[in-house]
Amino acid sequence: MPAARKASARKGILAGGNWIIDQVKMIDVYPQREQLANITGATVTGTGGSPYNLLVNLAKLNAGIPLAAAGLVGKDAFGNLILEDCARHSIDTKLLKATSDAPTSYTDVMTETKGGNRTFFHNRGANALWDGSDLDFNKTGPCFFTSAICSCSTSWMVPTKNMAPRRPGSWQRRRRPGCGQVSTP
Template sequence: MNRNGIAIGGNIVFDYVKIIDSYPKQGNLSTILSIQRSVGGALPNTLIDLAKMDGDIPLEGIGVAGCDEPGDFVIDLLKKHGINTDMIIRQDKLGTSFTDVMTVQSTGDRTFFHFRGANSLLDISHFDFNRIKADILHVGYALLLDKLDAYDPEYGTVLAHTFFLAQCSGMKTSLDVVSENSDRFSKIVPPSLKYTDYCTINEVEASLITGIPARDKDEKLILDNMKPICTRLKQMGIGHWAVVHAPEGAFALDDSNDFYIQPSLELPAGYIKGTVGAGDAFCAGVLYCIYKGWDIKKALQIGTAAAASCLSEPGSTDGMRDIDSMEKLFMTMPRRKL
């Protein structure tokens, strides 16, 4: 098969983005200032970001949604952006996954209350590599996809098995995971890394996977640990790029194990309207560069610009612009000092 494009499998989420005046202590009250409906999850966020960056890329979604209004909303929006939704299964056993995203107006800090719903049904059987036309398969989020996170006696997890089959079919594989407070990282993520070509995750996730601290007791980023974290990720099996992003900057090892640092952009006061979707936007920027055959230095620049663009609006994909705008944003904004 002559493959071309990007396929994204994983979480399909309907977001209720609620802007609040403050995050209350347990038992206290906070005022909701506004409510916005939006798509969420790795599949809609990253695909729509990619479609906005470049409408000429063939894009496919692989997932499970409910037979309900939120499912209609997400799929209609994907179709509006020219994304192939033929491999998104609709079922009536569980409703479409949703998240209440509580965003503090003054800071953009967000807290998630999540219902797994139909995403828990996504399994290896939904990945038909005779139907998938793309040459890149990105899956997110590991640790939030019950069937794919399940144990596999030969490959470690069902997702690892899925990635093995994708590579056997001639596809490049890309992985993202979810941030959660648990000890599951060291058990569920490493098996998939053996069959992962590109891994793009945040510093919290990278630290939990590798066991190397990314922040000190004062929550300051430990810059000296970023290369060891990327190195350990590569040692765990990643074939090409290990990319770790944080609010302060992005860090990566390429195929030759050369280390790269890209500081984040220095954003003006009042620029950040919300942080939901910023990680997926960064992933979209990296995936775009992989698709175009650009190097890792360029990928970190575009990922950084895409994340910054996302921060300009409260919705997960509302702030995304085309690739020319991403490059212009990166060139015109000052860099943070690390």
């Protein structure tokens, strides 16, 4: 089969990048340094990360195309939660690996009961270890790749250190002919 026909026969979306668990905690007030705030309610656990949100939302919309995940989670309860949620949404996780070298990334979202102001405490965890070098686009089923590999800075989003030298050219060089790609730092 000619390469152009092979590429056009592939379909779907592969999303790679950050896989995060958000733990939202309601607090009575944001404390001054070395002061106490009270957690006033139950912790609500949610999921996040650009590729995760994209794939889950497409699944909920019944997009009708194959969806696949790429990245790294920890071999822990949060990593299991992400993998189980992907399975519930029929998201292929062959390229979403688990590691014992770091925990699954998580963010504690401290939310003031009055006013709803939020402050984020983030653990990059396994996301900091993934640079996409394990992806071989010639062996993936989906034809469209999107990525968002970011870490939180004090005022803006910046590419993850390991990914920065690889972008954007490395994705472009490794993608299959006839397939699309979107990358964001």
